[in-house]
Amino acid sequence: MRLRVDALPRSSGDAGYQTYADTVLVVDTLRATTTAGVYLEQGADSLYLCPDLETARAFAGEGVVLAGERNCLPPEGFDFGNSPLLAREARFDNRTVVMSTTNGTLAANAACETGKHVILASLRNAHGAARKARERSSEEIAILCAGNAGRVALEDVYTAGVLCEYLLAMGDFTLDDGAQIALTVRRQFADPMEPLSRSRSAENLVNVGLEADIAVCAEVSSSTIVPVFTGRSGVALIFRAA
Amino acid sequence: MRLRVDALPRSSGDAGYQTYADTVLVVDTLRATTTAGVYLEQGADSLYLCPDLETARAFAGEGVVLAGERNCLPPEGFDFGNSPLLAREARFDNRTVVMSTTNGTLAANAACETGKHVILASLRNAHGAARKARERSSEEIAILCAGNAGRVALEDVYTAGVLCEYLLAMGDFTLDDGAQIALTVRRQFADPMEPLSRSRSAENLVNVGLEADIAVCAEVSSSTIVPVFTGRSGVALIFRAA
Numbered sequence: 421m422r423l424r425v426d427a428l429p430r431s432s433g434d435a436g437y438q439t440y441a442d443t444v445l446v447v448d449t450l451r452a453t454t455t456a457g458v459y460l461e462q463g464a465d466s467l468y469l470c471p472d473l474e475t476a477r478a479f480a481g482e483g484v485v486l487a488g489e490r491n492c493l494p495p496e497g498f499d500f501g502n503s504p505l506l507a508r509e510a511r512f513d514n515r516t517v518v519m520s521t522t523n524g525t526l527a528a529n530a531a532c533e534t535g536k537h538v539i540l541a542s543l544r545n546a547h548g549a550a551r552k553a554r555e556r557s558s559e560e561i562a563i564l565c566a567g568n569a570g571r572v573a574l575e576d577v578y579t580a581g582v583l584c585e586y587l588l589a590m591g592d593f594t595l596d597d598g599a600q601i602a603l604t605v606r607r608q609f610a611d612p613m614e615p616l617s618r619s620r621s622a623e624n625l626v627n628v629g630l631e632a633d634i635a636v637c638a639e640v641s642s643s644t645i646v647p648v649f650t651g652r653s654g655v656a657l658i659f660r661a662a
Numbered sequence: 663m664r665l666r667v668d669a670l671p672r673s674s675g676d677a678g679y680q681t682y683a684d685t686v687l688v689v690d691t692l693r694a695t696t697t698a699g700v701y702l703e704q705g706a707d708s709l710y711l712c713p714d715l716e717t718a719r720a721f722a723g724e725g726v727v728l729a730g731e732r733n734c735l736p737p738e739g740f741d742f743g744n745s746p747l748l749a750r751e752a753r754f755d756n757r758t759v760v761m762s763t764t765n766g767t768l769a770a771n772a773a774c775e776t777g778k779h780v781i782l783a784s785l786r787n788a789h790g791a792a793r794k795a796r797e798r799s800s801e802e803i804a805i806l807c808a809g810n811a812g813r814v815a816l817e818d819v820y821t822a823g824v825l826c827e828y829l830l831a832m833g834d835f836t837l838d839d840g841a842q843i844a845l846t847v848r849r850q851f852a853d854p855m856e857p858l859s860r861s862r863s864a865e866n867l868v869n870v871g872l873e874a875d876i877a878v879c880a881e882v883s884s885s886t887i888v889p890v891f892t893g894r895s896g897v898a899l900i901f902r903a904a
Contacts, residue, residue: 424813426813426814427669427670427814428669428670429677429678430676430677430812431676431677433675433677434672434673434675434676434677435671435672435673435675435676435768435812436670436768436809436811436813437812438812438813526677526678567678568839569678569680570672570677570678570679570680571666571678571680571838571839571840572667572668572669572839572840572843574839574842574843575839577839577843596813596862597810597813597814597815597816597817597819597860597861598813598814600816600860601816601819601843601847604846604847604850605843605846605847608846608849608850618839618842619839620838
């Protein structure tokens with residue numbers, strides 16, 4: 421089986437775009453894929469990932485929670501931002517959480533264009549997500565890092581390395597160059613708070629007073645909830661706990 | 663001054679494309695930017711980098727050497743492939759070498775779209791290229807890795823790390839996430855042959871019997887020749903030794 425790490429998402433229109441043959445783990449550690457998992461942990465029935473705010477707002481209604489961010493902060497009229505800390509203090513039982521974030525949503529869309537199985541992964545659910553990917557895949561597991569505004573994100577490459585380590589403990593893989601780089605980065609930092617704090621994404625959170633989110637995103641395998649792609653509603657991608 | 667490493671090139675049409683504010687070091691260690699330097703070392707007057715074979719062939723004529731590769735091998739009717747080993751055994755005095763390679767040419771074009779100063783860098787000219795970049799830049803040095811067919815290349819990220827180390831010895835920089843990753847990868851491998859041999863690019867070279875090129879590409883700072891972008895001729899990018 422092949423293990424592949426893509427440092428950034430590409431869309432089908434981009435130069436050098438390559439399709440996903442099998443399973444894709446989408447990683448946006450600070451914070452979209454972390455927070456997505458927390459909504460499901462806190463009782464949400466499903467997550468709708470929307471590419472833009474207008475699409476998200478169109479789902480507003482009874483039983484729906486609008487959540488997301490632009491420049492780290494909740495968009496106007498939204499019920500929640502993208503904070504795993506605040507999400508963990510609330511309950512979302514039987515609710516649909518409609519999310520729109522910048523980097524994570526873009527990466528999830530790139531994965532769902534061609535991937536057979538798409539899973540949202542973070543440090544918090546790393547072990548569960550790796551196990552689920554291993555179960556479902558027969559040919560290739562790709563880890564797709566969301567990055568930060570088109571630039572490689574240290575925290576996502578680190579998380580990809582943690583996922584690679586779990587996967588290597590579960591079976592044999594041939595590693596692509598991206599996976600070798602991610603493992604090198606993972607082995608460089610014993611404490612996950614270190615790469616997360618040094619990242620540009622962390623700097624952006626500090627600038628808006630949301631630095632307490634970083635410690636929640638740095639928890640390793642504290643959750644067993646794994647959001648898995650189940651279908652679409654218009655342009656929204658639907659994820660449910662598996 | 664900012665120090666930035668981009669693991670892959672993006673074109674202005676791609677999602678997440680970001681412009682280059684200042685100086686760009688283009689890296690395609692296996693083999694385009696290595697071989698480009700060797701042509702200049704061996705007497706070539708200038709290099710023309712062409713995006714496709716037809717453009718390259720249109721320059722054919724007296725004093726012109728056609729060089730390049732598709733799938734690692736010389737295209738039909740070309741005088742040379744992309745082998746630094748073979749290039750080093752020839753002389754190109756007062757010749758124009760017209761090159762067309764896959765990944766390196768794409769990256770050079772992405773850099774020249776917006777970069778003020780564009781330099782071709784490899785392990786062989788790493789110290790000279792870093793010094794030239796430092797001299798010319800006032801705001802940002804970006805290291806743009808060519809990658810391999812749209813995927814991150816271990817050897818390019820390693821070379822980017824070597825360039826970052828030289829630059830950090832020359833002055834203060836704020837490092838982006840990509841630069842932190844490149845430095846981590848560089849520090850992981852004491853012997854440059856190790857990351858170069860483990861890469862997918864190396865595998866491709868072994869498959870066509872060109873593995874002897876790898877050792878030439880792994881020489882660190884054995885050359886002081888630095889190819890610098892000086893202008894265009896149609897869609898060809900012109901580089902000369904500086």
